[in-house]
Amino acid sequence: MPSANENPTRSIVSIADLSKDEILSLLKLAAYFEEHPNSRLLDGKVVATLFFEPSTRTRLSFETAVNRLGGRIIGFSDPAATSTSKGETLKDTIKMVANYVDLIVMRHYLEGAARYASEVTEVPVINAGDGAHQHPSQTMLDLYSIFKTQGRLDDITVTMVGDLKYGRTVHSLLMALSHFRVKFNFVACDELRMPEEFRTFCDRNGIEYRESTDFSPEIIASTDILYMTRVQRERFTDLMEYERVKDLYNLDARMLDVAPDNLRVLHPLPRVNEIDQDVDDSPKAYYFQQAKNGLFARQAMICTALGIKVPADIH
Amino acid sequence: MSEKSKELAVAALRDGTVIDRIPSDALFKAVDLLGIADLGVSVTIGYNLQSNRLGKKGIIKVADTFFSPETLSRIAIIAPTAVVNTIRDYEVVDKQPVALPGEIVGLVCCDNPKCVSRNEPIPSRFEVVDRNPVTLRCHYCEHELSGDSIVLK
Numbered sequence: 001m002p003s004a005n006e007n008p009t010r011s012i013v014s015i016a017d018l019s020k021d022e023i024l025s026l027l028k029l030a031a032y033f034e035e036h037p038n039s040r041l042l043d044g045k046v047v048a049t050l051f052f053e054p055s056t057r058t059r060l061s062f063e064t065a066v067n068r069l070g071g072r073i074i075g076f077s078d079p080a081a082t083s084t085s086k087g088e089t090l091k092d093t094i095k096m097v098a099n100y101v102d103l104i105v106m107r108h109y110l111e112g113a114a115r116y117a118s119e120v121t122e123v124p125v126i127n128a129g130d131g132a133h134q135h136p137s138q139t140m141l142d143l144y145s146i147f148k149t150q151g152r153l154d155d156i157t158v159t160m161v162g163d164l165k166y167g168r169t170v171h172s173l174l175m176a177l178s179h180f181r182v183k184f185n186f187v188a189c190d191e192l193r194m195p196e197e198f199r200t201f202c203d204r205n206g207i208e209y210r211e212s213t214d215f216s217p218e219i220i221a222s223t224d225i226l227y228m229t230r231v232q233r234e235r236f237t238d239l240m241e242y243e244r245v246k247d248l249y250n251l252d253a254r255m256l257d258v259a260p261d262n263l264r265v266l267h268p269l270p271r272v273n274e275i276d277q278d279v280d281d282s283p284k285a286y287y288f289q290q291a292k293n294g295l296f297a298r299q300a301m302i303c304t305a306l307g308i309k310v311p312a313d314i315h
Numbered sequence: 316m317s318e319k320s321k322e323l324a325v326a327a328l329r330d331g332t333v334i335d336r337i338p339s340d341a342l343f344k345a346v347d348l349l350g351i352a353d354l355g356v357s358v359t360i361g362y363n364l365q366s367n368r369l370g371k372k373g374i375i376k377v378a379d380t381f382f383s384p385e386t387l388s389r390i391a392i393i394a395p396t397a398v399v400n401t402i403r404d405y406e407v408v409d410k411q412p413v414a415l416p417g418e419i420v421g422l423v424c425c426d427n428p429k430c431v432s433r434n435e436p437i438p439s440r441f442e443v444v445d446r447n448p449v450t451l452r453c454h455y456c457e458h459e460l461s462g463d464s465i466v467l468k
């Protein structure tokens with residue numbers, strides 16, 4: 001039973017599990033943690049970070065979030081060291097760990113692993129990535145970055161560039177932004193265009209979008225958020241096609257001359273050459289702060305999953 | 316089919332089940348699913364019969380056998396138009412379209428090789444998101460299956 005200063009605990013597996021109000025409340029919390037990154041809100045709590053697939057970047061961000069909230073961490077970052085490698089089922093691993101901790105943060109190479117884990121234990125689970133499927137903390141930090149730089153999530157134009165076919169971050173962001181009045185430009189070559197499933201999703205939900213194979217000045221000039229992704233060679237069945245398009249979706253500083261002042265460039269990182277180094281010094285470059293926002297977004301998710309009420313001054 | 320031959324066909328069955336309006340291309344899958352080869356009772360199978368609704372249809376008549384709702388829901392996945400007639404003492408005592416449940420557990424294999432349901436000892440779980448054509452969404456990885464990608468276990 002939650003006490004007066006606690007809400008019920010809840011797992012956060014998919015961005016689609018969050019209502020508009022829940023998303024807004026997480027953003028509000030993230031803003032609070034940006035102002036107050038260090039606290040004792042997790043005093044006495046133990047959090048497990050279970051990385052069945054290594055991801056140093058995501059793990060460090062979650063572990064920093066727990067540490068700055070005053071919690072303690074157990075876990076593993078190398079599945080070779082666990083009994084999973086000896087054939088233990090995921091269920092058994094989760095049930096064993098759940099005996100010790102208040103919250104499980106997990107990353108897994110199998111799609112749907114976090115959903116399954118959340119159904120075999122009472123302990124709340126945060127999905128830190130399950131294969132190519134979901135990565136809700138990435139989406140929350142993207143949303144928070146958009147909210148912070150634009151001051152709102154309604155009435156903005158988001159241009160997604162690069163790999164729109166396999167990029168799970170763009171799909172999740174699209175789903176999350178469907179709660180708001182957002183227009184989209186989808187800029188990609190034919191081989192990596194936005195999948196039909198998501199175009200149908202837009203049509204069904206009355207979301208305005210325009211597709212283009214041309215990363216044109218006209219599109220940049222009408223964009224508020226420019227969301228860049230990496231075009232990877234291994235995604236192409238036709239390597240000639242890869243050679244033809246690989247540099248068409250790169251951004252350099254000169255291209256931003258036509259951009260409105262409020263435009264910000266986002267990228268889930270790591271980048272390779274899709275954003276030229278000369279963009280880094282532009283006031284419109286936001287990808288490094290974006291990554292830092294991940295800390296606050298994860299602090300918000302951790303407190304929400306644990307049902308911890310944060311100080312009243314944010315409401 | 317004339318009225319007379321219809322009568323004859325049904326008259327051949329005293330007690331049992333007649334599954335009608337099976338699309339022809341699903342007929343032999345349905346025969347498999349019902350486990351007819353192992354039943355040892357008398358069975359009549361009609362294939363490529365004329366149907367106003369379906370073009371060509373199949374029909375399966377099985378004597379002295381009444382299938383479980385679970386078995387019939389498997390038929391619904393491959394032949395959502397099928398109708399099940401229960402015959403007792405030469406009379407049709409019940410006539411029901413097959414019912415596709417809202418959730419399908421353990422019957423269909425997810426087509427995503429990286430899905431947790433294919434790599435851990437757990438039953439598959441699908442939500443029925445569309446009935447015509449039958450479209451299923453995996454509860455775990457959220458892949459959607461329809462048509463030939465729906466493979467029964």
Ligand SMILES: [Zn+2]
Pocket residue numbers: 112425426427430431432453454455456457458
């Ligand atoms: Zn699946």
